Amino acid sequence: MSKLVEVMVTGVSPEVKARIEAFKKIRQQEEEARKRLSIVRHKIAVISGKGGVGKSFVSTSIALTLAKKGYKVGLLDSDLHGPSIPKLLGLQGQKMSAGPPGIFPVDGPLGLKVVSIDFMLPSENVPVIWRGPLKTGAIRQLLSMVMWGPLDFLVIDLPPGTGDEPLSIVQLIKDLDGTVIVTSPSDLARVVVKKAVAFAKQLKVPIIGIIENMSYLKCPRCGEVIRVFGQGAGKKICEEMDVEFLGEIPIDPRISECTTRGKHFLECYPESDVARAVDTIAEKIVSKIKEMKE
Ligand SMILES: Nc1ncnc2c1ncn2[C@@H]1O[C@H](COP(=O)(O)OP(=O)(O)O)[C@@H](O)[C@H]1O
Numbered sequence: 001m002s003k004l005v006e007v008m009v010t011g012v013s014p015e016v017k018a019r020i021e022a023f024k025k026i027r028q029q030e031e032e033a034r035k036r037l038s039i040v041r042h043k044i045a046v047i048s049g050k051g052g053v054g055k056s057f058v059s060t061s062i063a064l065t066l067a068k069k070g071y072k073v074g075l076l077d078s079d080l081h082g083p084s085i086p087k088l089l090g091l092q093g094q095k096m097s098a099g100p101p102g103i104f105p106v107d108g109p110l111g112l113k114v115v116s117i118d119f120m121l122p123s124e125n126v127p128v129i130w131r132g133p134l135k136t137g138a139i140r141q142l143l144s145m146v147m148w149g150p151l152d153f154l155v156i157d158l159p160p161g162t163g164d165e166p167l168s169i170v171q172l173i174k175d176l177d178g179t180v181i182v183t184s185p186s187d188l189a190r191v192v193v194k195k196a197v198a199f200a201k202q203l204k205v206p207i208i209g210i211i212e213n214m215s216y217l218k219c220p221r222c223g224e225v226i227r228v229f230g231q232g233a234g235k236k237i238c239e240e241m242d243v244e245f246l247g248e249i250p251i252d253p254r255i256s257e258c259t260t261r262g263k264h265f266l267e268c269y270p271e272s273d274v275a276r277a278v279d280t281i282a283e284k285i286v287s288k289i290k291e292m293k294e
């Protein structure tokens with residue numbers, strides 16, 4: 001049928017028809033994603049204005065700590081360009097299995113349900129070269145297919161900044177309990193991370209609080225505390241932007257050693273200062289979420 005004849009018969013051009021179909025598909029995927037996420041009680045997005053502050057380390061640590069407390073926890077790595085969750089958890093090279101009902105997350109330590117774009121790439125050296133709409137589409141499609149099952153918490157690790165991925169997650173998951181914002185102690189981070197706070201406020205996403213990572217290094221011999229990366233940006237941001245400070249996490253050089261061994265740091269060193277700090281932070285997150293729901 002020629003374009004002209006089709007327009008005469010159906011009243012719409014093939015282009016318009018294709019656009020209507022694409023729009024319908026997006027709506028269907030959004031609906032499906034919401035349905036699958038409806039059995040997840042609490043959804044927390046971990047964001048930061050700045051890369052390299054340890055956001056993925058913090059996301060994995062919170063997820064594992066909640067799992068250790070007996071909660072059923074899922075972890076979504078939505079950093080399409082630098083997915084690092086599988087590596088931090090020693091799950092590199094694993095694949096998500098797919099069946100008629102959808103895609104199944106990879107089983108991580110302590111029963112964590114882990115989803116990452118990295119599990120779908122043929123090799124870790126393959127870069128993801130996508131622009132905005134494609135990235136939004138990928139996250140939407142992924143969430144429309146994942147079979148999380150019933151979960152108490154879903155921790156979502158977002159890529160740095162306030163770009164396409166954070167925006168699409170916030171738009172897609174309208175019932176986010178809130179966001180946890182990670183900063184490093186430096187003044188440079190403070191300026192950038194404040195933008196993430198403003199981003200959350202602008203989008204009316206509740207802010208659970210701010211975590212300062214890599215706050216200090218404790219000398220293993222004499223116990224002296226050295227503030228390697230500066231003084232307390234986390235607390236300053238909280239005062240300036242009126243948000244809650246959730247705590248500081250020290251630097252531990254053994255983190256990368258564990259990652260190289262294919263284990264998460266908290267599995268290797270459950271009695272460390274880092275583990276204790278994350279435990280206190282996780283408790284605060286749980287009680288703040290309860291408080292915010294009341
Ligand atoms: N508290 C910490 N002590 C020591 N190394 C850390 C700490 N937090 C994160 N790292 C390391 O810093 C690097 C960046 O962390 P990552 O979580 O990937 O950052 P982001 O997700 O913000 O880009 C990783 O190599 C990670 O192991």
Ligand SMILES: [Mg+2]
Pocket residue numbers: 055056057079082084159
């Ligand atoms: Mg990361």
